Amino acid sequence: MSHPEQTEEQVRAPKAAASSGRTAAWASLLGLLAGVLGLAPWLISGAKLPLQNMWESEARPEHMPLALLPLSQYELTTIVALVTVGGAAAGLAVRLWSPEHRRLATWCAVGGVLVVQIVAAVQSFTVLNQGLASGQMASIYFFGLLAGVILSLAASVEAVLLFASTSRVATTLGVGLMAIPFTSWVVEWVVGLVGYINVPPVVSTMAHWLPAILVGLALAWCGLRPRWRAVVWLVNLALLWFVPALFISVNYVLGSRVLAGDLEEMLLMSRQILTATLGPQGGAAPLVLLALVFGVVGVGVREVASRQRRQSALR
Template sequence: MASETTTEDPTRTAPRRDVARWLFLPMGAAAALFGMLPWLATGAGLPLQNLWEGAPGDAPFVLLPFSQYAVSLIAALLIVGALAAGVVGRALRAATAKGATALLLVGVVVVQLVAVAQTAATVHAGLQVGEEATVYVVGLTAGAVFIVLVGVCALLLVVRAPRGGALIGLVIGAIALGPWTSALIVPFGSVSVEPPAALVLTPWIAPVLAGAAIAWAGVDSVGRVIAAVATVIVVWVAPALLTGVSSALGTRVYANSPGDMLDYGVNVFGMALLIPELALRPILATVITAAVGLGIRMLIARRSDSPHPVAS
């Protein structure tokens, strides 16, 4: 009796692949919402606005904390959401499925742009009419859109780039995780008589994660070595830059003097960048974590390569 042969019907497997690919769209949206978690957990009431028209009353619901005092938090909420999507995309090999990366990206960007638009419209509707209020809303909106683009770059690097390129995307996310975690521990706008002990650990999040990312990527090629050096530089410079920008925008004394505000921000940036007590800690933490991770990776590789004794 001749054996029967069965062939797989391609029309039956194609829909399954489509469903799996389309799942990256809600994954991206969920990651974007996850990034906003520290703000949404507070109830997402609009922070007090210096230019608010009339009595503050009940704070309207906004998806982002538009305020000159929350610039670093806005950046953290958007970038961490993009990073989460990037890590999920790389873990699930989105780069190997046609269109999966694009769907993941659309899920993130649509949610984040909706959040920016909803917040900007709500804030603009409640502010006093005038040039100063317009500049305020436009500035925060443009800054938020720029951060969305930074997150897009980080996501694409993590999902599609070789390990050296993915390392750069990971360190961008690691920088944002510091203020993101701080906002989880001490919600924005809350008053704490004594800061929680866990808050002491947040400055170490970026350098430790950056060092771990260097160990994951390795340093066995010129490109990866360059990426590792760039990672250390980013861990050193980015927090100082964020501190300078946040300090300048959050100082009401210079609100009507952009030149003085810029000078103040540059001075704060220089101090945060060059004072040894502040600059050396993240650099050393990154290098030490990377060295330990690379050492562990080397030991594991040697064990796997060593010949196993043959039983007689």
């Protein structure tokens, strides 16, 4: 009596292994494609290493070597956007796919994304190291950029996990974290296609309001039931207030040649700019209000639609 049962298990095991193998292969491929998609705005622009203040020899922009990441103190927030959007895209692909072996698919997608991003980082830092002048400041610059890229890779992994999650709360939090980097990524597409000089003024206006729209739509999708989800609303609205100010502060301080090398003065200036940007004059309040309006209206629309469906089912 036990033989048929054992035979069935023996037949089932290879099928399960084959299914897991297919899932791993497809998820890895999704991760690879998502990693390339994240870097695409930079790649279509020509992927020339930005001009460096500490380059060993004089060079024009068109003579700079190929680099898969725009390594520069002026492009740190761009690097964050290119890397984290790749992770978010991989996680979203897994969520939409919803495979049977979800955990396996998620981590294989993480692996695929990291393969692309680590290869890009190694190639770019190799090129940077070969061209930088020698000296203590050049070393600080090199390892500072390296630390920033490593943190970006960690954020990319977190983006995969949040967007691949079955939890609406986790994915909504992912949208809150990614709204600003995604907007920067979209702007980089426009810049890569038309160049900095030819960017239409409307792009700046759209980039200003897009994060609030994304966060508001995510809040509407998340909903307010159970009531503890209100915490996610507060967190996302706080991120919408804080992250743009952080990006502005980082771009200003790291992009200032006057402060270059003076770490104490850079920290002081970053605190001052961050405080000013977070204040009433920073302009974040309309963004938070717009996101809140989108969220509340969206929840209201969903409630009305749900009530109408229930009434129709009772008729």
